[in-house]
Amino acid sequence: MARSHIITGLDIGTESIKILGVQKGKKESEPEVVAFTQAPSFGIRKGTVINIEEASNSIRSALEDFQNVIGRKIDSVSVNLSGSHIFMTPSRGVVVVSRADQKISQEDIERVMQAAQTFSLPSNKEILDVLPKEFIIDGEKGIKEPLGLQGIRLEVEILALGGFSPYIKNLTKAVLDSGLQISDIFISPLASARSVLKPRQKELGVALLDIGAGTSGFAVFEEGDLIHTAIFPVGSANITNDIAIGLKIDIETAERIKIEFGSCFWRGAKKTKKKEKVKKIDGVRLSSAEVQEEPLTFSLKMLGEIVEARISEIFDLTNKELKKISRQGKLPAGIVLTGGGAKLPKIVDFAKKELKLPCKIGYPDGISGLEEDPALSSVSGLVLRGIDFEEEKSLPSFQGGVFSKLKRIFRIFIP
Numbered sequence: 001m002a003r004s005h006i007i008t009g010l011d012i013g014t015e016s017i018k019i020l021g022v023q024k025g026k027k028e029s030e031p032e033v034v035a036f037t038q039a040p041s042f043g044i045r046k047g048t049v050i051n052i053e054e055a056s057n058s059i060r061s062a063l064e065d066f067q068n069v070i071g072r073k074i075d076s077v078s079v080n081l082s083g084s085h086i087f088m089t090p091s092r093g094v095v096v097v098s099r100a101d102q103k104i105s106q107e108d109i110e111r112v113m114q115a116a117q118t119f120s121l122p123s124n125k126e127i128l129d130v131l132p133k134e135f136i137i138d139g140e141k142g143i144k145e146p147l148g149l150q151g152i153r154l155e156v157e158i159l160a161l162g163g164f165s166p167y168i169k170n171l172t173k174a175v176l177d178s179g180l181q182i183s184d185i186f187i188s189p190l191a192s193a194r195s196v197l198k199p200r201q202k203e204l205g206v207a208l209l210d211i212g213a214g215t216s217g218f219a220v221f222e223e224g225d226l227i228h229t230a231i232f233p234v235g236s237a238n239i240t241n242d243i244a245i246g247l248k249i250d251i252e253t254a255e256r257i258k259i260e261f262g263s264c265f266w267r268g269a270k271k272t273k274k275k276e277k278v279k280k281i282d283g284v285r286l287s288s289a290e291v292q293e294e295p296l297t298f299s300l301k302m303l304g305e306i307v308e309a310r311i312s313e314i315f316d317l318t319n320k321e322l323k324k325i326s327r328q329g330k331l332p333a334g335i336v337l338t339g340g341g342a343k344l345p346k347i348v349d350f351a352k353k354e355l356k357l358p359c360k361i362g363y364p365d366g367i368s369g370l371e372e373d374p375a376l377s378s379v380s381g382l383v384l385r386g387i388d389f390e391e392e393k394s395l396p397s398f399q400g401g402v403f404s405k406l407k408r409i410f411r412i413f414i415p
């Protein structure tokens, strides 16, 4: 394999660690997959690293496979940060333009961005990303690029994204302990949005919901910009747990039943009182003593009710967030579902009914040779954002990313 530059994303998920490496092709052509590996996650609860050593071992396991495939070591990755501790704070800054000719300089922009970041935070919280929403010059709103424009008073409205410092430290330590450097950290749903949403959808107004195993990541865009994000501590693994409890079976069997028979809208599809029989599953012993040798029997009605109750809970949380920003049922480009949990049959119809929005499944786009799988949205987005950042850095106008909508506060961990 040619020793060209590989851009790598590391998605630390609750169910699995995913590593994707791509190589940039010729100009204009899509980056191509070089390798993808996946390993089960340990030490991660609801998207958050709670046991550094276990998480680090899981990352190492996926990394060893990855490095075996590419035949060499990699040193740095873009990584995701997840968990319901992630928060978003709007803020505003104001400065007086410094030059005598009143032309706004780079320095004025830096100062106003700094001014917007001077809000008080508890000492155990930190800001990871600052996104300028708009600049305002002498009361004139909606300005995206103020450099060189004339004015006296420069204001900026920003969205600051941050998280609970001990969890951020756990994540960085788990990655560093696995032998990798971190080139950048992105908040999970924003990574997924990068690979799934089209600029036109973001312009019109769209929401993304990445239903993973332990979390559901939510992000809303309008006029091209992020306007809201949140991470819910509920995901598809909760459905599996509910099935295990409801049918009194072990988790492995419950997971298989979910994948094989789970669905929303079981009522319309199956009016009969049909019962499914599941035989002992590939070496998995059923846990309940009574059913250990007997085939397991359960009604699709009961299964459907279990599945719908959890998905309803996720959609209720989604509606609450939409209500906070007055967009309930009001996004022209609707909601896009992605993540492994979006593979549940009929989830699109159920979302349309519960959220009163157009809905579709979002697949990662923009990388050639990648499997069409919604579970790969986040890792693909990490790679694409890694490429965006490299391209930004190579521009002659690069000033540290002030103009970037994805501006980060230089949390670069490469020594």
Ligand SMILES: Nc1ncnc2c1ncn2[C@@H]1O[C@H](COP(=O)(O)OP(=O)(O)OP(=O)(O)O)[C@@H](O)[C@H]1O
Residues within 6 Å of the ligand: 012, 013, 014, 015, 016, 017, 046, 047, 082, 211, 212, 213, 214, 215, 216, 235, 236, 237, 240, 255, 258, 259, 262, 339, 340, 341, 342, 343, 344, 345, 374, 375
């Ligand atoms: N066909 C399917 N039907 C329903 N659920 C599915 C299907 N395939 C996978 N899943 C579920 O998707 C989840 C895994 O998705 P994903 O890989 O996006 O999660 P993750 O990134 O590890 O977790 P998280 O993002 O919450 O930290 C599992 O709970 C799995 O059961």
Ligand SMILES: [Mg+2]
Residues within 6 Å of the ligand: 012, 013, 014, 188, 212, 213, 339, 378
């Ligand atoms: Mg995920």
